[in-house]
Amino acid sequence: RLADRIPLSQLKRFNAIPIRENDLSVTVAFMDPLNIEAQEALQRLFPRKPIDIAIATEKQIQTYLFKIELKDSVKELVINIRNELNSLGKDQKHDQAQASSILLLIDVILKACIKNRASDIHIEPTENNCTVRARVDGKLSEIFIFDKDIYPPLASRLKILANLDIAERRKPQDGRFSAKVGEREFDFRFSTLPIMYGESIVMRVLDKEKALIRLEDAGMDEVGYKKLHTALKSPFGIILVTGPTGSGKTTTLYGALNELRSVEDKVITVEDPVEYRMNLIQQVQVHANVGLSFADALRSILRQDPDKIMIGEIRDHETLEIAIKAALTGHLVLSTLHTNDAISAIPRMIDMGIEPYLISGSLVAIQAQRLIRKICPFCKTEEHIPLSVIEPYKHFLPHDMVFYKGKGCRECNGVGYMGREMISEVLPISEELGSMIARGASKEELVEQARKEGFEPMFANGMKKVVNGTTTLEEILRVAKV
Template sequence: MANPGLKRLGDLLVDEGVLSPQKLEEALKTQRASGKRLGEVLQELELVVESQILDALANQLGVQKIDLGSTPPDPEIAALVDPEVIKRHKALPVKLEGNNLIVAMVDPLNLMAIDDIRLATGYDVKPYICSEKALDMRFQELFGVSHEASQHLDEWRKEMMKDGNTIKELLKKTATLTELEDAPIVRFVEAILEGAVDQNASDVHLEPKEDKLHVRYRVDGMLYRVMTVPKAAQAAVIARLKILAGLDTSERRRPMDGRIDLKVRNASFDIRFSTLPTMYGEKIVMRLLNKEMAHATLSQLGFEEDELNVWKDIINKPHGIIYLTGPTGSGKSTTLIASLATIANEKINVVTIEDPIEYQLPTINQVQVNRKVDFSFAEALRTILRQDPDVIMVGETRDRETADLAINAALTGHLVFSTLHTNDSAGGLIRLNNMGVERFLIVASVEAMVAQRLLRTLCKNCRKKYELDPHEYDIVKPYLGADRDPAKLKLYRAQGCEMCHNYGYSGRTAVCEILQMTRDIRNMIMANASVQDIKRQARREGMNTLFESGMKKVFKGQTSIEELFRIARPEEDEDSSTSEKAGRALLEELPEELYAA
């Protein structure tokens, strides 16, 4: 948009009243130091959001803005133009309005792009300004590879085929190629990892198929396909990653594990690397751990105030064992680390046994399990008990031996934290008994069982308010309160926009079910009561279920009822006393925008 008659972006935002001159000067100093574009700097400093920049540019240029998050391109319309043209001009056909072709453009003044698209389609082009990030995301969805990654693949193809190499010869050169730091395939792999970091992905999956290689990111617990790589590049991509992980590129028959220490976007990552031989080649999964990211504090996990107060009381007990339960990826380790960071001080010896160590804490002694030398959770715990510990965290109780050692530690004056894989808190008590732990030991040592899940939180930029349908009306009524009318309630649901990569959600929050070991609960365990009976008693004593904890966040507009149902369901076997509890309002106050009293 290099037009001498146009104002510079900073001046434009000041004139529009979006930015103060003082804040602009602050941003310009940061820009000069970083070398980044001003728009990028303004967003990083949280002085403006991208939509404000686009609004200002649209007003100056006399064009309309299009949100590709809420207005997805018609695939048949997008296919009217060669992907190479779309990629080169950063101009994506979206839809037809009569004889006008609506085209989303990063630069709506690019006359060459407009002419190329008009000649290719025969339609009059109506340019709309859009976000470059959103256009790149839509291009990935439509054509399989991001702009940056696609460019690197194109360079790789040209470089490898320029001497008339066959595909077979091309693949033979892969190992040599991947050792060249400026090779296009190297930059392509970097683009995959950078994309994962940009989207806050926890894992990257590379999945070989018959004629292509799929790349998927796990974002906020869900997997999304982000690109499709040509089959010809599969061997080169996998070989490059295996070299980074220090693995033998010629070994493709056995599963292998490795680690990659890498800087991505100026942050240091410890990447856990795993291969699995499949029908169409090696499947790779990478777990990304940001070594520089600070651990979350208890207040940042998302617990409701009453839940947080109960949890703080529990973790400050002088001795006993506290279990967190839930499936892999439910945030158990994060909660434990935040809890230990809360209670750790110079006067006590806190030791953890982890696999892997995800967050490094200076006030805690952290031990890494190493199965290659038979250093298991049980062996580590046995050793730690000779190290004069006050507080011990065992990353996972997997077997009878570990359970017995942890419980004995709790009975000898130590405070012990650990995790179990069960669906709910009451189920954790039965799980210990099924492992072979005697009931009297469970009763004597366990202080609390806490079930936890992670709910995706709605993107605040695009969440959409709506009225409840009859089914949702019936679901929320018991939890809203007898004196409130569900007909007056509105909730939010996911929509999708540029800011959340069209997922509709951004970030996650914890919900929990805290079962404290009261006298009645202990007596029920000794009497070999069922999971349902124990849970029913805990609810009579005031315990909120996972569903009730999540429903509070639905009422607050933090998440959707669809997301809550993904991880929990309302209790179906409530007796009269628990139904009476459920009939009371979960929240004393509801947000004004959601409930018109």
């Protein structure tokens, strides 16, 4: 490795990174290409080859140096872990989770994954090794590969942090722990699953700052935000957020709670699990193993004199029935449902055994949403798309449309995307729509009426993000349906 031939301290001091070497020269990128002292110092390390100068931003250099430092730290820690394990006698192997270097390795893993903006961390044993992968912007990428002897102490120590039974490897376990990573505090939702070569471990990263997100900062366009904001001002009724797993529904609910919480109102949530802890809100954790289901918790909540209720997810008829009754008796209820679009939530509730007239009388608004990846701002470039591809969507696009894509760079790990944003469709239930629901109108009739009232489907909302250069046409076609 070219970087191994230059001391890391010098690279940090001069804000420089070596890029490539050939038979004639060595190319080094500097933040300051006019720093003669830096050039001369690095030239002395390559006496037989001249240095070619390139330019890089401070962020690019710091990201690269962080990765070098990370790899060096991991190599050293793995050696230390092996030495510590070897120093234990055969009858002391149960103490392997206490090896001090294991804690340092966990710290490195968490730092690396959070630096990469991971939403989930996967630690998976295989026949020959142990892989650590991070889900970034909805896609998994490999961060580390360790030899398989590192996995047992790593898994045991993580289970201790999550307050789980380290001896139980035959059935799944769930837990939670908090850790300071860098200067910030994070919560980690922890899950194990027995697999062929050990236990698959998944940690959901819960950034406490995200609990303070505002709806207008989540990527909602102005029209959709106003519709949802108006619905949240309703004195009673039910508001549903729909979408598949991982579409940001919980984040939207927390954003709505931020708008609702007040010393004048009693706001209670029932969640499985409680992801973010919030002030001025009473949060109930579902515990199925002791008989506290969503429905059981809701019945008790209604005796607590609430003004507003948030239900993490409506999973069955009983929970939906109690939620509808709560909405009809003067409470504002927020919850989520698994449907592909907003209008599909209505037939879904009917399928779950709720009478149409009850839905009509209680439903205030439905928001369906997805998360799309945003083009990396560091490698954003114009893209030519053939007319044959654009043709089916040209009525969404201006005539002089310029398309963009990310060509891939170090900042985005070569993916071309960085960060995610919401696309959504918001359906307020008007008097006419309510009447149609009560008399059992079909989904097609409801869609037609919604469009008359100015309803914008999610695909159209997504195409606006293509037009303004936020994302690519390919990404919208991957996520949303015309």
